[in-house]
Amino acid sequence: MRYQEIKPIPALKEYIRYFWVLESGEQQGERQFKVLPDGIPALIYQDSPNLFRDEREVVTPQLYVYGAFTTYTNQIITGPFRLIGAYFEPTALKAIFKVDAFELTNQNIPLDDLVSTSLLERLGYAKTVEEKISLLSHFVVDQIQAVQYENQKAKYASILLQQGESLSEIQRKMQLSERTLERLIKQHIGMSPKQFSRIMRFQSSLALLRTREFDTLTSLVYEQEYFDQSHYIREFKAFTGNNPTQFLQYSNEKLTNFPEWKTAKDE
Template sequence: MNYQQIYPTAPLRKYVRYFWILEDDSLDFSQKTFKIMSDGLPGLIFQESKKAFHDKDNQELPQLFLYGQTTRYTEHRAIKSFRNIGVYFEPTALKSIFGVDANELTNQHISIDELVNTNITDQLSDTTSSNQRIELLSSFLIHLAEQRSTENEKVNFATAQLQKGVSLPKIQSELNLSERSLERYFKQHIGISPNLYTRINRFQLALENIRQTQFDKLTDIAYQCNYYDQSHFIREFKEFSGTSPKRFLRQANEQVANFPEWKI
């Protein structure tokens, strides 16, 4: 498989973390299973080959689809050769760009054609250049953001502070918000509660340590990432990834972050 990562132009940087391209056009292609792990980010995927990917229930995925927060692991299967282009958004992009309450898409996906009156899917299909496709997607997203941008500075501040490890009570105090008010903002703009967002970020921190093998034993990661103990860490790791840390190291071929091919 071939993988590329492309960073957005300046107008998109507050909405898009990066674009990615993943392709496998090998002549001896065999079916592949990919795990979808919780990462705190929504996204968008375009499939050059229609019907190349199916979800865990063996349903075909739309050619161009938007997905929300993933609070539990799931799987996609590639049944034929493919070239996919993806967008990793910032946490609040569903509300900011598409104008939808983010909790409506938590653990869900939707075809762009059902959400927006656009011919962007046809435009992407009519070119074979990945760079041109990213330019088309960029223009499409900038246009939507200019029309619909509904930024919430309180949520942006809270997510930035949580990623720095600041506690929720301190954030609530600084924003002069009750726990219930902050939770309502989070579900509307991010799709999940602040507590769950914090747990997913902690899982991602632990996962990054595992990727870089920066540990002697799992207990080191558990305490470094503020889990109660090793069993608590492993339990949450399985919840968000569908596997144990040791099996992840043995079986995951992770070219796209949080979307590893699973080696049987």
């Protein structure tokens, strides 16, 4: 597989972390990928329709937005593919689409269901990846200018949660009640502060696991402030469907949090 990241234009730096392109080449046969929860919504374009499907045989839209996921999902594909994606900042959905983030949580929503646009048709005519990313960029810029919405409190709370601050400390720093913080995060990120905090800690532990730069799993567990190893493994399974050893053995992760999942017959 081929993978590349592209920085957003300056006008989008506060909304898009980066664009990415993932291509399979000419590989054939059925392949499975996992989408891991990371608190990040995204805009995804598939060069061809009807490529990916989930375990229930529901086909993923060709051009779609997904909200933050709270658990893993599996995606299956047969044949070659090219995906182009924009990873948003956690609070970007409301600023771009003027919708409460919780309305999109754990969902893949066709872009046409959110806004009236000819973007899919124009992407089909574009010949190069650069042209397609330019079209996606200008679409998002136009949306931001049309919506004209900002919430600095939500952005600041999101940053603190990503840094691992406790909920009580965030409430103190921002002078917010528990209920107000809950409402703010659910509206702009799509889940409770506690759930988002759990996902951020899981992601922090996963980043360390990927490096394999730890003495034992137990040392990783305590470094990431889990109560004990069994608690960590339960959390890891909830977010990946597998334990840490299986993840290291069977995942092939070109795109972060979208690993191709190998099976025993692939080895």
